[in-house]
Amino acid sequence: MTNMEEQHLTVSTDIKADKQQVFNHITDYDRLDDYSDSVRVAVRGNGVGTRCYINIKKKVLEIPAEYTARVRFTGYEEPEVIEWRMQNDLDLNGKISLESNSDGCTMSLDFKLNVSNSDFNSLPAPNQAGFKEIAKY
Numbered sequence: 749m750t751n752m753e754e755q756h757l758t759v760s761t762d763i764k765a766d767k768q769q770v771f772n773h774i775t776d777y778d779r780l781d782d783y784s785d786s787v788r789v790a791v792r793g794n795g796v797g798t799r800c801y802i803n804i805k806k807k808v809l810e811i812p813a814e815y816t817a818r819v820r821f822t823g824y825e826e827p828e829v830i831e832w833r834m835q836n837d838l839d840l841n842g843k844i845s846l847e848s849n850s851d852g853c854t855m856s857l858d859f860k861l862n863v864s865n866s867d868f869n870s871l872p873a874p875n876q877a878g879f880k881e882i883a884k885y
Contacts, residue, residue, distance in 0.1 A: 753863055760856035767846035767853040771827035774844065795824045800832075 763770055777791035777800070788803040798821040805814045816836075823831030827846060834840040839862035847854045 755861045755863060756859070757861075758856060758858045760854055762849060762851060762854050764852040767848055768827040770846055770853055770855060771830075775826075775830070793821075796821055798824075799835075 765773075777789060780789040780791075781787050786804060786806045788805075790801045790803075792799045800819040800821070802817040802819065803814070804817070817838075818835040819832050820835050821830060821832050822841075823829055823843070829846075830844045832842050834842075841860045843856075843858040845856045845858070847856075
C-alpha cells in the first residue's frame with residue numbers, strides 16, 4: 749500500500765569523476781546558474797545553515813511560469829553528502845549522496861515530499877496539475 753502522506757523518489761547515475769571533483773562541482777554555487785538560461789541562483793553562507801534561493805523561469809506548455817524555491821542546507825559532509833529542506837510552500841527534503849565506484853562515483857538524489865503539508869496552490873498554474881498528479885502515485 750502506498751503512503752499518500754509522504755512520497756519518496758530516488759534516482760542515481762554513475763559519473764566518471766571522483767566524488768571530490770563532483771562535490772566541488774555541485775557546490776560551486778557561483779556557477780550554478782551557468783547551466784540553464786531559465787535558472788538563477790543566490791546563495792548565502794556555506795555548509796549547514798546555508799540558504800539558497802533558486803529562481804526558475806520556464807515556459808510550460810507555452811505558458812510562462814516563474815517559481816522561486818527557498819532552500820536551506822541541513823546536512824553537509826564533504827565530499828559525500830548534501831542534505832536540504834525546501835522552506836516555502838512544498839514540504840520537500842532532499843539528499844545528494846556520492847559513493848566511490850571503480851569508474852569514479854555514483855551520485856544519488858533522494859527526494860521526500862510530504863503531500864499533506866504542501867501547498868500546491870502557490871505553485872505556478874502550469875505546474876500545479878503535474879505535482880498533484882505525481883503526488884497520487
